[in-house]
Amino acid sequence: MSTRTTSRALGWLIGLLLLVCWNLKAEVRLNFTEIDSIQATKSFREPNTAIDSAPISLTATAGVPFKYQLPALLPYQSAIYSSSQLPGNGLSLSYVTLPPSIVGTPNATGVMNLTVSANLTSNGQPESAWVPIIITITAPTPINLTATAGVPFSYELPVLLHDNSTGYTSPQLPGNGLSLSYVTYPPSIMGTPNATGVMSLTVNAHNNVNGQEGSAWVPITLTVIAPTPISLTATAGVPFNYKLPVLLPSNSAGYSSLQLPGNGLSLSYVTYPPSITGTPTTTGVMKLTVNAHSNVNSQEESAWVPITITVNPSATSFAITGVNLISCQTISATQRQLSFTPQYVGTTGQPILFTVYQQLPFTTQPGPYSLNLDTSNPLITLIAQQNGVLSSYNYQWLAGCNTTTPNRPPTTTGIPPQTAQTGQAYQLSLANYVTDPDGNPLTYIVSGLPAPLTRTGVIISGTPASTGSFPISVTAVDPSGLFVSTTFQLTVNGTTPPTQPFTLVGVTTTGCQNLGGNQWQVTFTPQYTGLTGEQIVLAMTNGIITTQAGPYRQTLSTEQPLLTLIAQQGNTTSAYNYFWLVACTGGARQAASEVGNGLQVKVFGNPVQSQQVDVEISGVIGRWVEVTVLDIQGRSHHQQRLDWSTDRERISLPLSQEVGTHLVQVRTEGQVHTVKLIKSR
Incomplete structure (x- = not known):
């Protein structure tokens, strides 16, 4: 065979092979899964032309704008790109670029399996190519914030889309006292949270630039914690005054409390912020909420603070202070027999009217009292009245039953010999010498007292009428019958006639x-x-x-x-x-200082002859000083309040023309001192 014939046969063979390859069809089956509402597609057939079997792996974040420009699948600008899975999950093909781009904001997390195809007809011959793309969409990192209930809150959102025309919204706002404020850009979450807990928010951003829709979103977790209550202490029957802290920076803020006026206290607007003033009438714990509201530039603002005032009984006020649990016997699984005695202060010896709400009728009989109680009601309310003064006490009796300790007898240190004089008042408090280790109220039995001395409660008193030496026996008995006894000698001497007037x-x-x-x-x-x-x-x-x-x-x-x-x-x-x-804090001498709790007050030129006096003040704790000039009768002749920012300052105070003793009282936020000076002619 000739060389030409051989070459021609080889050429035909190569051409035949190219034709077979051109018409070869390959069946490719792609499986998609459905993740977070992304719709999967069924298998399809595509010419196996220009195939790159390695998939393109991409990563996106839910809520964050995404863009990826596709690679060129065919070397022609007229190629048409498409994907049967797009648009989906917030993503779509954008033909602004060539090749086009996958753009949008993913809505849900998960894995998106896409197939992007390119098709065209060149010289009457169809051409196509495709590429698999895997987009893994991760969850966005939430913004974690903390706020306090009752305290104004503000947080400016981050920029989600870089266009000033972007609109921001949240389906959860307004809510719990918070809302979106558009005074700032991006807007802010502002307001005063009402309730504690965790707020899960989603803030969305939307815009339209050159006909292209843009969106983004971000999750925000806002933890609202409880405010720290202000704890105060007052005494029943004693004037009380507490100036509220500033809750809102506006001087036009209005303050109010649903619980005031109550129990002798009310809000006083003489000061700003206002003060809680008055005289508490009954003991116990007052739980208040003080609210502040203002409107600045048409923006509503609010704040609130919880306040707990514990009103203690005074030394002279009648009140129930506790309960002496004598015994707690189990009758059944849910029944207990309780024996107890109330503990009082401020008793005068007058009858006490006592009751247990819905458990014991009114009685004037002293304790101990016995009740059959159900464990489903672990709290009882004790109510007592003496001389028109009413007191109540909530007793957690079941908790007391679980922590009872054995009752112990009273103890005494002994009463030393006592001396009195005829015609002069005599008084002895037995409580100074007898105590009960369990805090139980004691009943006293006293014998041997000379007339007209008597015992009232814990007090032996009277005016002896005759001289002599008298042995006195004292027995103290607790509510369960345990007792202690002691004796002492009372000697009554005669009275020497006075040599000077009373x-x-x-x-x-x-x-x-x-x-x-x-x-x-x-x-x-x-x-x-x-x-x-x-x-x-x-x-x-x-x-x-x-x-x-x-x-x-x-x-x-x-x-x-x-x-x-x-x-x-x-x-x-x-x-x-x-x-x-003056007796409690000390007096003042010329150019001397009165020192207490760091506060120093120095008076120059004492006695004073002019109509004014120089005073140097140092050691101030706080931001203000109030100086008052008083006469000997306690009447104020001058008062001024100074803002204080220095360690030491000298001021001049005017004096009245009255000759004699004057007082200069210096008060700070937590200190008070009074200095005496003499005004001479």
């Missing part, structure tokens, strides 16, 4: 306790001359009148540093101005 010559201060704020508890005893043994009636300018012998314990306010005592024996009356605050 006079209240002074006061001995034996105790000063700062109760907080402007409240002090002061213990004192008046000093007399010219005693005849007649009864002494003592009146105080705070409204107290008594014939009991001292010492006296009074709760006083620094706003009234002077307490005038008026005593009467027979037809003779004597008065004494008791500067208790």
